[in-house]
Structure formats: structure tokens, C-alpha cells
Amino acid sequence: MDFDLFNYDKYIVSFSGGKDSTALLLFLIDNGIDKSKIELWHQEIDGRGENFFDWEVTPDYCKKLAEAFGVSVFFQWKDGGFKREMLRCNERTAKIFYECPDNTIHSVGGEKGKCSTRLKFPQPSPNLNVRWCSSYLKIDVCAAAIRNQERFNGIRTLVLSGERGEESKQRAGYAILEPDKSDLRNGKKIMRYVDRYRPIRDWTERRIWDLLEKYRVRPHPCYFMGFGRCSCKFCIFGNANQFASAACISHQNFSQLVQFEKEFGYTLKRDTDLSTLIKKGVPYHDITPELARLATSYQYNSDIFIPYSQQWELPAGAFKKCGGPM
Ligand code: SF4
Numbered sequence: 001m002d003f004d005l006f007n008y009d010k011y012i013v014s015f016s017g018g019k020d021s022t023a024l025l026l027f028l029i030d031n032g033i034d035k036s037k038i039e040l041w042h043q044e045i046d047g048r049g050e051n052f053f054d055w056e057v058t059p060d061y062c063k064k065l066a067e068a069f070g071v072s073v074f075f076q077w078k079d080g081g082f083k084r085e086m087l088r089c090n091e092r093t094a095k096i097f098y099e100c101p102d103n104t105i106h107s108v109g110g111e112k113g114k115c116s117t118r119l120k121f122p123q124p125s126p127n128l129n130v131r132w133c134s135s136y137l138k139i140d141v142c143a144a145a146i147r148n149q150e151r152f153n154g155i156r157t158l159v160l161s162g163e164r165g166e167e168s169k170q171r172a173g174y175a176i177l178e179p180d181k182s183d184l185r186n187g188k189k190i191m192r193y194v195d196r197y198r199p200i201r202d203w204t205e206r207r208i209w210d211l212l213e214k215y216r217v218r219p220h221p222c223y224f225m226g227f228g229r230c231s232c233k234f235c236i237f238g239n240a241n242q243f244a245s246a247a248c249i250s251h252q253n254f255s256q257l258v259q260f261e262k263e264f265g266y267t268l269k270r271d272t273d274l275s276t277l278i279k280k281g282v283p284y285h286d287i288t289p290e291l292a293r294l295a296t297s298y299q300y301n302s303d304i305f306i307p308y309s310q311q312w313e314l315p316a317g318a319f320k321k322c323g324g325p326m
Contacts, residue, residue, distance in 0.1 A: 124269065159197065
């Protein structure tokens with residue numbers, strides 16, 4: 001495919017709040033892309049329901065970071081998020097909500113289709129049919145929000161996502177550029193040109209941190225506590241140390257997960273239950289009450305930029321081997 005980074009009307013950064021998606025934003029800014037064309041899109045895993053699976057602070061961290069860089073941010077979510085989808089029992093999958101530039105919130109779905117039962121955790125597998133958290137709570141939500149906003153019709157949109165080949169063999173094989181799921185470039189009635197771009201697929205983690213240092217970005221608090229990835233707090237790919245750390249920070253949520261393992265008769269991990277898993281792990285030494293409070297707060301009340309009076313330092317989680325994606 002011929003590719004010209006400048007030949008798009010809109011740039012959507014698929015933004016988790018982690019280092020890789022932050023690097024995507026910085027990559028666009030470094031290349032001189034007009035900030036008024038850039039939007040950060042964050043899919044809220046807990047769907048604005050009660051907190052269950054993700055870091056409480058992540059949405060506000062995303063919002064504050066967007067404000068600090070002077071770019072727009074929009075949130076999308078499946079009603080009830082992870083918990084509602086996991087507990088689906090002879091029901092349709094829930095509606096998707098998405099924010100629009102005129103400050104309205106719209107919804108789509110939830111009214112047609114077959115009723116079915118899930119009552120299972122997502123499985124840590126490359127297959128998105130069983131790893132339903134990625135598809136139902138992120139990929140489909142993002143695609144639906146593009147498809148259902150007329151503002152994307154008749155223009156060229158580039159969706160940037162931050163998968164890196166260093167993280168897994170599967171990711172190393174992803175295309176750097178391909179038509180996005182929401183693309184309709186050959187549509188008869190509507191033309192919607194949407195490319196998916198993975199510019200950092202071949203970047204090293206060193207290069208990512210160097211870019212954050214160049215812009216003096218203070219990473220998400222989870223990295224300072226020792227987490228190597230800013231994924232869901234209880235990401236299904238987490239290893240024993242990650243789960244032991246998350247359990248010591250959010251004990252109540254962890255107890256709920258243990259209870260659901262008993263109720264479902266299925267464990268979250270293939271080969272062990274969560275109570276056994278955390279006994280094999282050690283919580284990260286860098287977890288402090290202040291950092292835990294910040295990560296589990298709904299307000300991010302720290303700086304986005306490290307002031308020049310302080311040294312920018314790698315967080316404890318940098319280069320840490322942890323349970324990663326497939
Ligand atoms: S971060 Fe982990 S648990 Fe969360 S959606 Fe992605 S794969 Fe699923």
C-alpha cells in the first residue's frame with residue numbers, strides 16, 4: 001500500500017494510557033502532525049459501572065494527558081463493561097456508548113442479535129473468540145464508534161495502535177499498515193476510508209522510554225509501582241507477581257475474582273486458580289501507599305510532565321519481564 005503519513009484528515013490514537021500508546025501520540029507530534037487532527041480514544045474496560053478489573057485512575061490520566069498536550073480525547077465503553085459481559089446469562093451483549101465532539105453521548109447495539117450465556121472469564125489465548133475482553137470491550141467498541149459517526153464519512157482516517165513485536169511472536173507478525181475493521185473505502189453509498197497503522201511494531205522498549213523522556217512525560221502510576229505493562233489491573237496475561245501485586249493493592253476486587261472462579265467452576269488461568277497463583281508471586285517492592293492510592297483514585301492529581309527541576313527517571317516497571325499479550 002502507498003503510504004503518506006500526512007495524507008489523512010484525522011488521526012485516532014488508540015490510547016490505553018500506557019507507554020506504547022503515549023509513544024504513538026509523541027510520534028505524531030514529532031512528525032509535525034497538526035494537533036487539531038489528533039484524537040485520543042480510550043475504551044473503558046469497566047464500562048462506567050463499578051470498578052472491577054481496571055485501574056481506577058486510567059480514564060482521568062488519559063484526560064489529563066490529552067489536556068496537557070492540547071489534543072482531544074474521547075471515551076467509548078460497553079455498558080457495564082467487563083463484569084456485565086462476563087456475567088451475561090441468556091442475554092444480548094450490552095450497548096456500546098461513545099462520546100462525540102459536540103459533547104453528546106450516543107449508543108449503538110444491544111437490541112438485536114441472539115441471546116447467549118457467557119459466565120466465563122476471557123481465556124489467555126491469541127484467539128479473540130475466547131479472549132473476548134479484547135474484542136468485545138476494545139476492538140469492536142472502537143470500530144462501532146467510527147462506523148456510527150457520520151463525521152468519518154468521506155474523509156481519510158488513520159487509526160494508530162501500539163502493538164510491538166518485542167511483546168510476542170503474534171504481535172511481531174501484525175501488519176504495520178492495513179485497512180481498519182471500520183473501513184468502507186469501496187462503499188457504494190458511503191465512502192469511509194480508515195487505515196490501521198502500527199508504527200512502533202518494530203520499536204524496542206528502550207526507544208519508547210527515550211521518547212517519553214524527550215517529552216518529559218510522567219508515565220501512568222502503575223509503572224512506578226513496578227508493573228511492566230499498563231494493561232488491565234488484573235490482565236488475564238498477568239504472571240504470579242503481577243497478580244500478587246494487584247491483589248495487595250485491590251484486595252476486594254481480587255476476592256470477587258476468586259469468588260467468581262468458584263461460581264463458574266472455571267479458573268481465570270488455565271493451569272491454576274488465583275489464590276494458588278498469588279502464593280507463588282511476590283508483590284512489587286515499589287508499591288507505596290501513595291502510589292496505590294493514586295492508581296486506585298478516580299482523579300489523577302499528579303503532574304503529566306516531570307518538571308525541569310527534577311530528573312526524568314525510568315519507572316520501576318521499565319524493562320520488567322511480565323505476563324504480556326499474545
Ligand atoms: S489488558 Fe488483558 S485483560 Fe485487559 S482487555 Fe487486554 S488482554 Fe484483556
